[in-house]
Amino acid sequence: MSSTGNGWAQLRQQARALESQTENLFHTYSQFSSTSKIPPRPSEEEQKTESQIEELLEKRENLVAQISRLLDSESTLTSSALKQNNLSRHREILREHEGELARIRSQISTARDRANLLSNVRSDIDAYRSSNPADSEADYMLDERDRIDRSHNTVDGVLSQAYAINENFGVQRDTLSNVNRRIVGAASQIPGVNSLIGKIGAKKRRDGIILGSFIALCCLALLYFL
Template sequence: MRIAAGHSYGLAMSWKSDFENCYLLIPVVHLFFFFLTPLLNQVFVWGHMATATGTGWAQLRQQARSLETQTETLFHTYAQYASLSQLPMTPSEDEVKAESQIHEILERREALISQLARLLDSESALTSSALKQNNLSRHREILRDHRRELKRLNSAIAETRDRANLLSNVRSDINAYRSSASSNQNNNNAEAEYMLEERGHLENSHNMMDSVLSQAYAVNENFGLQRESLARINRRIVGAASHVPGMNSLIHKIGAKRRRDGIILGVFIGVCFLIVFFFR
């Protein structure tokens, strides 16, 4: 009994000593949690910020790569206008649309790169790395290359369009010259035809005049023959009148008839000359 009581007393004293030791550790634990809790909260906040920053960086980079791919596709379409041998004098609707889309995407990429730069600056030493700096520099370099490519394509398209417009103007001048030459040739041909027609009219008039003159000469010759015949008849009548009484009055009548025939002949010749002059 005494042994058991001694053992129980020893256990009680041991528990009392442990309890007093635990009681002494309570302020230490309080101090530990007092200083450790803010540190743990800060670590949690930093971890959350790092996770959110990493997610935003990945999304922005994905958008930037997608826009770079779209830019390459639009460059492939826009470059076709620079390779055309003949461009319209004014840009087509599709050409203007492609160029405006390229400008819009380049501006969007510029804004995304600015967001990436601000996000990288906000990270400071938390999650910033040389890899992200290289990625940002690569995006900027690609954007500069695409802007230079756009300027080169614009210059090539403008040069091709100017050359096409120059060739078109030259062709227009050549066609205008040919049309003018053809018109002048047609005018010359028409003038030559008119001159030929007038020459034909003159030749016809000359032929008519020759015919009229031939007829006049024939009539004159016929009148000469008639005059000789009448002269012979007159001589015979005069010879017979000298032997036959009353013949003088008959000779006088014959002379009057001759004068009348002479007047008629003169009027006829005058009419013939008037006809020739009129048709000339």
């Protein structure tokens, strides 16, 4: 029974280690589908990573079968439900990783097919332009026209913003004028405000005359004594 327990612990440890290695390789393998310039054919590194994952999955398949045989050899009393649950979990993770390998492999294949298709299209376009210089010149003129149209659209947008700002200034000016008229109108309706404003204006004029006369006298006195 002790040897059976030791065998179970060792097999579980191996299963966990292989699962961890598989996940690390999945991280490396998935990067081949997201590269900006995927090669038209699988690289040596990509093939090596895929082969390592397949080998790990095969090892884990054999290991799960070995664990299952170990539990079947145990008596009903010693084979606990916990061990059976652990075995089921290892099987489940194995199936998930097999599906993950198929999914990433499909992504890489799709990305490679798309890149090859775009490359072929560019090659066909370049070949057509090289064999038809007149059409190539026409395409160039169309591209230039598109760039000019985009420039005009940009200028029109800037002018539209300038007109909108100018119109906004006009609206603000009219608003301030209306506020000023309302203030003047409200002040004119208050009793005594007009007369008070008139007295203030008259006082300012009188003070200005007195100050001007004093300055003139000072200038005359200065000229006399000189």
